[in-house]
Amino acid sequence: MPRVLYIDDDEGLRLLTSRRLSRRGFEVETAADADSGVARLREGGFDLVAIDHYMPGKTGLDALAMIGALPSPPPVVYVTGSEETSVAVAALKAGATDYVVKTVGEDFFDLLASSFRQSLERQALVAAKDEAEQALRASNDRLAAMVKEANHRVANSLQILSAFVNIQASAVGSDEAKSALRDTQQRIAAIAQVHRRLYNSDDIATIDMAEYLLPLAEELEATWSTPKSPRKVSFLSDSVRLKTDRAISLGIIVTELVGNACKYAYRPDEAGEVRIRLLQEAPNFRLSVEDDGPGVDLGAKPQGTGVGTRLIRAMAQSLGADLDYGHGPGARICVTAAL
Structure with a gap:
């Protein structure tokens, strides 16, 4: 089950949330304030964190900033009883992935569980995208290295071929044959020059x-x-x-x-x-x-x-x-x- 840290100063709500969300497929641990919650997050092992807005000492926005400074912060769902739009906007701007208004009854826990699932799915998609991009960059780097090596080998082969033509030109007696072979040597050199350029360039296209x-x-x-x-x-x-x-x-x-x-x-x-x-x-x-x-x-x-x-x-x-x-x-x- 996904492991969730729920940060809220209300002890009764923390206990109720833990029980209700465990029935909905989540393993929930709780913390009473921003500092203890962030300390627990530093130990690792959580897939997601939910934060209440109004808490004594540091607010949920303070906790959100502290979580954002962690090396690998989990996605954050912001939970509050406030219906002020400015709170939701501030939380989302600060890095929260979603915002849930705290209400009384099972609907709140259904909404919270749905928000958790969506946040985790979104994080999985982002991680898959990053992994695919990294794999593509690695593949492109390997391909570029292979192409550069191929150009290097082609240039060397053409240089050897040019040397063979030069030897042949020195061995023939006909001036016409010598001229034709010299022309051939120059054509080979023109092509070899391109492959030398490609080998030494970052742009292979x-x-x-x-x-x-x-x-x-x-x-x-x-x-x-x-x-x-x-x-x-x-x-x-x-x-x-x-x-x-x-x-x-x-x-x-x-x-x-x-x-x-x-x-x-x-x-x-x-x-x-x-x-x-x-x-x-x-x-x-x-x-x-x-x-x-x-x-x-x-x-x-x-x-x-x-x-x-x-x-x-x-x-x-x-x-x-x-x-x-x-x-x-x-x-x-x-x-x-x-x-």
Whole structure:
């Protein structure tokens, strides 16, 4: 049976309440004043407490404040003979779960027992809700840790794969094969960069594109630069966050466009610059990659295998993006898509 502490200065009512509520399924202990009642509560073992309002010394509101200061206070039903609304409001504001007006007869004990049951049920629901929330948070934490570990492993695997491609590139004799393998290596690096970002981020659903594309631009600059033909890859970005799959698509587009600019915009014996800009133009974002070369002839036959161009179009389609090949002294390719 639920254990209830009933605090009331009326000895006769305490005894009567104990008897009547025991018939209604409750085990009742009593206390004569606020101090002795709170001292008994500190010993623990009670599921609920009922407090009378008018008591000598400290009132029921004083006792309610003392109970609220306990480490794990039980629910409190406030009992009084007063029908003043202000008393009920004050008790509920102070933390009481319910309010019962003291009357003469069995109806009072029926009402008191009903209030006890409702308070206990409410407390059980709150406890179940808290337990479910704690379990959900623990589950989410475990899932986040597993996802971060998965991203770490994927990034490492892609790094190993990139190393295999590099070994293969050094073993082939054909310049065309070497170029194709180097392009493949850069595509792998673009994807691996995303997984490295996810591993080091608390947000595993989206990617900060500035944090992602800046190291990617630095890697591309190091890859395509030689002492005779240095390639400067500059990067400027607004604060833009994209979902992981969209970030990968955009990273591959950047990799292909920068690679094309480094290979075809400048002669093998001259320096050159490629500029990457990512701007937020709500509700869209706009990526532009530009160089100072001869520009893009859309009607001409691809200088390479054409795989890069097909990849750019495929990634743009996955983003639902528009491709714009600008005209000017150099090439300027813009990709516009929804955030």
